[in-house]
Amino acid sequence: MASILTNTSAMVALQNLRSINQNLVDTQSQIATGKKIATATDNSAIWAVSKVIESDVSAFKAISDSLNLGDSTIAVARSAAETITDLLTELKGNIVAAQEENVDRSKIQSDIDAKVQQIQSIVDAASFNGLSLVEGTADVNILSSLVRDSTGTVTSSDITIARRDLTMDAGSIGASSTDNLANSVIQNGATAVESAGVTMEVTLGDGIVASDSFTIAVDGFEIDYTASGADETVMAEELAGFINALGLEGIEASNTAGVLEITSTRSFEGFNVTISNLSLTGGSVAITDDGSGGLATGNTATDSTGSQRAEEVRFSDTAIVSEGDGYGVTVGTNTYNYIAGPNEDFGDIARGLKAAIDGGGVAGVSTRVIENDDGSFSLMIDNDGSGQASLNLARTATENGVASGGLFGLKSIDVTTNEGASAALENIDTFLNTAIDAAASFGSDQARIDLQSGFIDKLTDSLRAGIGSLVDADLEEASARLQALQVQQQLGIQSLSIANQAPQSILALFR
The missing domain is CATH 1.20.1330.10 (f41 fragment of flagellin, N-terminal domain)
Structure with missing residues (x-):
């Protein structure tokens, strides 16, 4: 049916042309912006994802x-x-x-x-x-x-x-301990730092006669002794002479009323006395050292170990050191403190206290840090008597202080004296490490x-790159599509023109 009011062909042609024009606009926008999704209207889901990733990139x-x-x-x-x-x-x-x-x-x-x-x-x-x-x-x-x-x-x-504190600050001691760190952390220690040395006594008991024999060893150096008589004084004097002839550093023997006394003035090293190979008619040989030692009779051997002259401050092998815990050692009238930093242990505490005491310049006092077999650390404090003969020793512990610097004690290095030079040599490796x-x-x-x-x-x-794969346009495809759409646009215009000419054919019916 032909109609001059409704041109269905023109309507179809116009719809196709509008679609072509819209696609052409979209393609031209992609070429102009380089994006296939430039706004949320293009694809709201992909646009939202791309914007989230863009914010992460920023x-x-x-x-x-x-x-x-x-x-x-x-x-x-x-x-x-x-x-x-x-x-x-x-x-x-x-x-x-x-x-x-x-x-x-x-x-x-x-x-x-x-x-x-x-x-x-x-x-x-x-x-x-x-x-x-x-x-x-x-x-x-x-x-x-x-x-x-x-x-x-x-x-x-x-x-x-x-942080790694490389300052030389002394830090500051905290408040008094609330959990009695002084007792729970520092296990042992003396009340005085004496200079007299450590003496071990060897008592020659009644009953030893001439030709009785035994071997006495001091730090492994053996002396085979045969008694010249039953006089303890003579025997003790003879033994003292033999021991002194060994020339052991820091070891000296003497006779005191028939008792052989072996004294060590070694600062940080103990000594050992052993009695063996006994051939006694009667009597005995007894070794005593601060209540230790034993009695040798017949063929029974005995030995005893003497301690070093230095006093020991031993730290716990189980307690925990917290940052700000402060430890002090009073030698004489001066107190030397070290305050723990983060992740430090009692080895660090002992070395810090050593540096503090060494820097104090106390005459005749020297220190050493040792690690014991059980993993604990000890600070050894020695007095050679060149200064005050007897120095009081006290220990304290506090918490919540300000840590000492990692190079605390470096400023106190003094090599103008023998003691200072020796202490500096022991401490420099701590600073260097x-x-x-x-x-x-x-x-x-x-x-x-x-x-x-x-x-x-x-x-x-x-x-x-991920954002690009989501929103960037494929310009090669867009270029080819543009040319195709331009051709389609021209054809669409011609189709619309042809469709619009259709009602003109109705006029022929009225001629």
Whole structure:
């Protein structure tokens, strides 16, 4: 049926042309913007996903900046620790040179003081943007990543950098202990640091006669003794002469009313006396040392061990050291303190107290730190009597203090005396190890930061590529489609023109 009111062909042609024009507009927009999804109207779901990922990319850019800032901060600290390590190595050379008495120790001390001042200057300057990792003990957190879970919840993660205190600060002692650390942590110790030495007595009992024999050994050096008579005084005098003839360092024997006394003035080393190979007609040989020792009769051997002259402050092998716990040792009238830093143990406490006492310059007093067989540590304090003959010894413990610096005691190094030079040689390795550990720790942290920074860069590139695959237009396809649509548009226009001409044919019916 023909109609001049309704042109169905024109309506169809017009709809096709509108569709072609809309596709043409979309294709031209893709070519102009480079995106197939430029707005939420293009595809709301994909657009939303792309915007979330774009926000993460922006956040990761900020994280990359944070990592770069952290890397620079750690690099400054690492460089400072390495330089301090080099200076301490040179300083150790100075201390070794000072062990020789035939040198100008005052000049060596001046060189040491200059290096110590330089170390202080390095510590003071080793900060980046106001943040120093070689002062204080509080950890520093560096923003390292974002984590988005399946529910869309975002959390941040950090890389924790432990500060390494390379200051020489003494710290500050905290309040009195509330849990009696002095008793629960410090196990043993004496009340006085004496200089007289340790004496072991050998008593020759009644009944020993001429030709009786036995072997007495002092620190493994044996003397085969045959009695010349039954007089204890003569026998003790003879034995003392034989022992003294051994020339053992710090060991001296004497006869006191028929009792053989063997005295050791060794600071940090004990000694042993053994009686064996007995051939006695009667009588006995008894060894006593502070109530220890034993009795040798017939063919029964006995031995006893004497302690070192130094007094011992032994620390627990089970108790825990917390940051801020302070430990003090009073020698004479002066108290020397060390306050624990993070992750320190009683070995660190003992070495810190040693450095404090050595720096106190108490005449005749020397110290040593030893690790016992059970894993505990002991601080040995010796008095050679060149100063006060008897020094009171007291121990205290507190908590909640401010930690001593990692190089605490370095300023007190004094090699102008024999005692100071010896103490410095023992302490310098502690300082050197502290600096080496700090440099190694910072190096490890910086490597971790660099790895994380590289990962963030790769992750950001992957996210950007993912966004591109979601929203970017395929320009090759769009170009080909544009040409096809332009042809379709021309054909659509012609089809619409033909359809519009259809009503004209109705006029022929009226001619």
